Amino acid sequence: MDYFERFAIPHPSPAIYASMVAIGFTVIALIFVLTYFKLWGYLWREWLTTVDHKKIGIMYLISAIVMLFRGGADAIMMRAQMAVPNNTLLDAQHYNEIFTTHGTVMIIFMAMPFIMAFMNFIVPLQIGARDVAFPRLNALSFWLFFMGAMLLNISFVIGGSPDAGWTNYFPLADNEFSPSVGTNYYLFALQISGLGTLMTGINMIVTILRMRAPGMTLMKMPMFTWSAFIANVIIVFAFPVLTVALTMGTFDRLFATKFFTTTDGGMDMLWANFFWVWGHPEVYILILPAFGIYSEIISTFSKRNLYGYKSMVGSMVIISFLSFLVWTHHFFTMGQGALTNSIFSITTMAIAVPTGVKIFNWLFTLWKGNIEFTTPMLYSMLFIPTFTIGGVTGVMLGMSAADYQYHNTMFLVAHFHMVIIPGVVFAMLAGLHYYWPKMFGFMLNEKIGKITAWVIAIGTLLTFMPMFFSGLDGQARRMYTYTESTGFGIWNMISFIGAIGFTIGFMLIVYNVYYSIRYSPRNIGMDPWDARTLEWATPNPVPFYNFAKQPHVNSVETFWDSKNNGHELFPEPYEDIHMPSNSGMPFILACIFFAWGFSFVFSMWIPAILSTIGIFICMALRSLEKDPGYYVTVKEIKETEKKLRGVQ
Amino acid sequence: MKNRWIKLIGFFTIVTMLTGCDPLLVLDPKGPQAEVQAKDIMLSIGIMSFIVLIVFVILAYMLFKYRASKQSPDYKPPYIEGSTLVEVICVGIPVLIVIYLSVVSVDSNYKVESTPEKYEHEEPLIIYAATSNWKWHFSYPEENIETVNYLYIPVERPIEFKLYSYGPITSFWIPQLGGQKYAMADMLNTLHLAADYPGEYMGRNANFNGKGFTENTFNVTAVHQDEYDEWVNDVKDTAETLTEEKFDTLLEPGHVGQSTFNGTHLMFLPPPVHVGEEVEAAISEDDESQQNKN
Secondary structure, eight states, X not given: OHHHHXXXXXXXXXXXXXXXXXXHHHHHHHHHXXXXXXXXXXXXXXXXXXXXXXXXXXXXXXXXXXXXXXXXXXXXXXXXXXXXXXXXXXXXXXXXXXXXXXXXXXXIIIIHHHHHHHHHHHHXXXXXXXXXXSHHHHHHHHHHXXXXXXXXXXXXXXXXXXXXXXXXXXXXXXXXXXXXTHHHHHHHHHHHHHHHHHHHHHHHHHHHHHOOOTTOOGGGSOHHHHHHHHHHHHHHHHHHHHHHHHHHHHHHHHHOOOSSOSSTTOOTTHHHHHHHHHHHHHHHHHHXXXXXXXXXXXXXXXXXXXXXXXXXXXXXXXXXXXXXXXXGGGGGGGOOHHHXXXXXXXXXXXXXXXXXXXXXHHHXXXXXXXXOOOHHHHHHHHHHHHHHHHHHHHHHXXXXXXXXXXXTBHHHHHHHHHHHIIIIIHHHHHHHHHHXXXXXXXXXOHHHHHHHHHHHXXXXXXXXXXXXXXXXXXXXXXXXXXXXXXXXXXXXXXXXXXXXXXXXXXXXXXXXXXXXXXXXXXXXXXXXTOOOSGGGGSOSSOOTTSOSSOOOOOSTTHHHHHHHSOOOSOOSOXXXXXXXXXXXXXXXXXXXXHHHHHHHHTTOHHHHHHHHHHHHHHHHHHHHOOOOOEEEOHHHHHHHHHHHHSOO | OHHHHHHHHHHHHHHHHHHHSSOOGGGSOXXXXXXXXXXXXXXXXXXXXXXXXXXXXXXXXXXXXXBGGGSOTTOOOOOOOOOHHHHHHHHHHHHHHHHHHHHHHHHHHHHHTSOOGGGXXXXXXXXXXXXXXXXXXXXXXXXXXXXXXXXXXXXXXXXXXXXXXXXXXXEEEETTTEEEEEEBTTBBEEEEEOOSSOEEEXXXXXXXXXXXXXXXXXXXXXXXXXXXXXXXXXXXXXXEEOOHHHHHHHHSSSOOOOEEEESOTTTTSOOOSOBOHHHHHHHHHHHHHXXXXX
């Protein structure tokens, strides 16, 4: 029995027991539904073994949305706890677990898969490719991410959640101060999903460099592809740092090394440095693809080409370079002296310049345009003012002497939410509405969509603007409660009201999906938005081989040119298409990785060794396997195209 | 429609009234360092509001002027590549602003990292501030006394806090006297503060350090030098002596309230030897000045 005691929750509460029951019932219900409707085969053939970049993109999307609700539930609990002084809804330990999970889930398991969803789905279509360069590796990336996410998400019912903050600063996260297995979950969940991200990085770079359609030079790539390319370059440089840091942390916790300890020569700020050498570029990994989506949407609905294409590309390259030179601004207060702080203060503020260039280029894209307020455009137009507020507060935080007063306060919390929510979340929702017809073959309801956009934007302002004030009034972040005399009450109450607004907004999105599945017309044609780039030259939804014929590209907006300027997009005849075959290996390998991580979390060495061997066996099998793929014949292509396009 | 506006205005009036009475702590400085920081904050808020305003105005203008409902239905927007002049302006003005803010920032950095100019000629009071989960231990080596979870400081005199930790990283912060700095296990940090006015100030650990983080606070009482001397004498007369055993029990995780001792723990448990950059500089300066005297 002793053996199983390790799985018990160290700090249980009725809510956690209720979640356990709910999870149990959900799993049983899922198994029942799959069995009753005989869907196991469908699930295996069409999803678990797929190597199709579009299906992988959709699986990323679904995971991201599920995680959005998980992280959102955490957020609303925190805001409810803070709404009034001396609240006892949550105790300190639960609050600590919740904000740790909220941060980790939102960054690693919500924002990352959301951008991965769009990169996977859109990039190959935008460059006229039939899949990514390494389709099976792509499936492995997804399943590793998925298993990492699952590993973190079971922590709160088996063994206990991590509770050292999403930044997981050692020495706080070391065994001495965080004895539960929660931090092990954090380390292994991030390690496993981080491996997946690194593979995606390599995969996307090769795809974009090697698989562009004839005629598409680098400077004729659509802006989203450019942003994805640069984001993936950052991934390849930044993620190995995380991998190393997590490994060192794991060794400290499981094998008693002394990298980050308070004694025996450990360096307690070493983790923070490693973490932010990865963590700051990570912010740009998230936001650059979001900027790419905005560029596509703003240009489409202004009915104009993107203003200053070259400076847009240039500014992203500069941002990616600078993103590696600013990590110290996350701890100006470490005591590195005035000189070091001055250098990092200047590099930090310098990032505002290329970012400002992007904002102005979007504004000038509207100039002389013919602006149509669709839902994606509305999100983009709400993004510009809210993001500007978030962005300029970033410049304020960059002034290191003043940062001594902002650091670790709600002011900082307000700042990064005001950049990440308009910058990334609005972009993802805009992209969701914009690309929904491409993914599923029908539109989301515009009226509900626009109401939702306003509700979420107002929710953002209501939730996060008060935090600027409470931060300047001395409210530190991560406090689980406060007394009435501090005067923080009013600010936190407004925040809570804003959080309710958010909740309503996200409920409206769910309702919109439901409503549109039921009532939205299905015959929307190829190009419902009158778009400009190559992804819209395919039917909706996209056939599995993407393009029936090889497209030829003449400009950044080749599809627009084919519609309006007589560009011949598909000059070649039909040819047989070579496609990669499905494989169960990525899913199985990722499952073994899950077992591997789980065994290490609980220091169960025999299963850990067995799963390590299993991983190597899988890799060996893959190396020895011959997989020539298969061909889709011209006849099949013609039939499919006829069905999808009606005539041709 | 009108009703809604009245309600909105009413709401904001209430909010400002509720909060307007007490100024925000950080913007209500009571010491020279906090004043430098508050000035920087207000300056940057001013410049940033100007930038936000420009973006809002351009956005509003574009959306109003070029929205589809206002154009003729067959309007075809032109193809515009981008203009070097516009790009130069879009880069140039932000660069100028960043240069200006950099100058201010660098200047302030050196100010907050040294003894406040105002009190340069006063002899600084050195206080060692150490944290353990979840307490603050303040040692006054000159006076040879130690307090837990509260501070007594003289006004109009520079104070050098020597920060370190018996556990996770913490951050020493008294918003009205100046910004925070980390306290770590393997390094001694120096924070220069001073109080201009007598009063009670809130101090806390601002860096998350586990379960007892929220209550990891301390009170600061700033008094005139004579009152301060009185307090020191009082402590020396009445407080019990800090023994090694007593300090060990204090280090155990938990909350202990306020207490006062004769003697400091620095005798039997010296602070970390590795010092931060600016401390090193200060020490070498001290050495030089002493050599000059000799």
